[in-house]
Amino acid sequence: MEKILRINKLSKRFGKIQAVDQLELEVAAGQVFGILGPNGSGKTTTLGMILDVIAPTAGSFKWFDQDDTVEARKSIGAILETPCFYPYLSAVQNLRVSAHIKKCGTDNIEKVLKQVGLFDRKDDKFKTYSLGMKQRLSIAAALLSNPPVLILDEPTNGLDPEGIAEVRNLIKEIAASGKTIIMASHLLDEVQKVCSHFCVLRKGKKLHEGNVSETLGEINKIEIAANDTVKLESIIQGFPGTSSYLKNGSSFLVTIKDGANAANLNDYCFEQGITLKTLFTQRNSLEQEFLKILREHD
């Protein structure tokens, strides 16, 4: 697959602190790549380096397999930590500055402002915005040139629950349109909900890298049991949501497909004339995985 980003032994030292340590990463086209890590694990520093705002101490990176990082940056939309705009300019005026730099024309400004829900306030000065609105404007700036790659550093930071849901949906929509997204977050739930791949950083070192759905392989496992074990087995085989199952003594561990859930299975069994006496759902979360990964490296 085409590699969007290759990071090669990238390191950054701030005085005594090794913020990023020999980091190696590859992001392929179409991935939604989550960078996980506790606070201070080097997520933002890494994103800062690949965006050329922080000078690496050692190592290198390449965008789109080309050497010109300045040109590459024009096809990347990015938000990095706090939103930074001219407080005395309105949203539209600020986006004009971004559009001019990105050489992408100003036609998209209204569209992206509507996309992030700022259109009503487009002519108000940036300094009058709440933190959530500022964050929305930086997302708008990132989307402005309709870039194939997005870098999002804590994209839901400062947003209210409604805003968080909106931004997550926005990210999913963008990902569904085939764009590559690199996202840093300490909200594991967020990564689990939107990312396809992830890595875990701690103290600047990469501890783990993997595919979200593979890592959470045991997701949506349901343990069921009934008095009539034989009939139950045939019902499980007949249930359209079954992906695989495992007989475990008198109970079954059923792995169900995306879209199916425990209630469907329960209903189905009931319709087929069997009453479950046990129904447990087992759902591994990225949080458990994450804590496990951190523990393994202690």
Add this chain to the structure above:
Amino acid sequence: MIRVLKLEWLKIKNYRVFWILTIMYLLALVIITSGGMFFLEWLKSEGADFQGINPTIIPIYDFPDIWQNTTYLATFIKVLLAFIVIISVNNDVTYNTLRQNIIDGISKKEYIFSKLAFIVTMAAISTLFIFVLGFINGSIYSHVWGIEYIFDEMEFLVVFFYEVIIYCTLAFLLSLIIKKAGFVIVALFLYTLMFEPIITTIMINAPFFTEGPAPEIAQFFPIKALNNLISVPFGRYVFMEIQDNVPIKALTIATGWFIFYLSSIFYILNKRDLN
């Protein structure tokens, strides 16, 4: 060039502080370059005379002397232009929009070029403004008239242009190093108009120093070097010998400083992490 200039234009065109400072600067230019005759009238009313000469007949607005006279006076308020540069750079530093600009896709080098283009444009506008003002004042008061006089000694305008660029580049550098705009403004103002002039005057004139290398060293100070580009012209009206051209030595020293400022700006910005 147009592209980087437009970037600066988008940043400042809706920024009220910029317009207030610009208008103040242009107004100050008008007053300082056109107020000469009023000043002489005032001297006359105060009963001053120069070896029996009526002050109002002193030909300060005669072509081509007018160019040296007005550019000399105008350099006193170049510090106002520097304030605009300081505020413009400082905004990008304190609001972190410099980082946003870079994330949006310019290089640090392009950023520096955009500020330099801004500086050059402001210097060009004030030079043009001075030319127009000088031309108007000269048309009103000059005792001589003719192409050969009007366009003589134009080098003072060129040097004024150059001096403003160097000085504003210094302001650019300072506001990158010191991130508090107010502090840079006060520091630059005091240093330019008080500290360095006092120090160099002492070094050049104090009996204790005149024997040693101090007077020579003083010529290398950054503001002194700029001030030396256009010498005090008014001595000529009391029949003193004055430097009525641009001294090559001062030009060389000033250029040396200019190169130093530019390379420092590139060095600092390239090394800096924009957190």
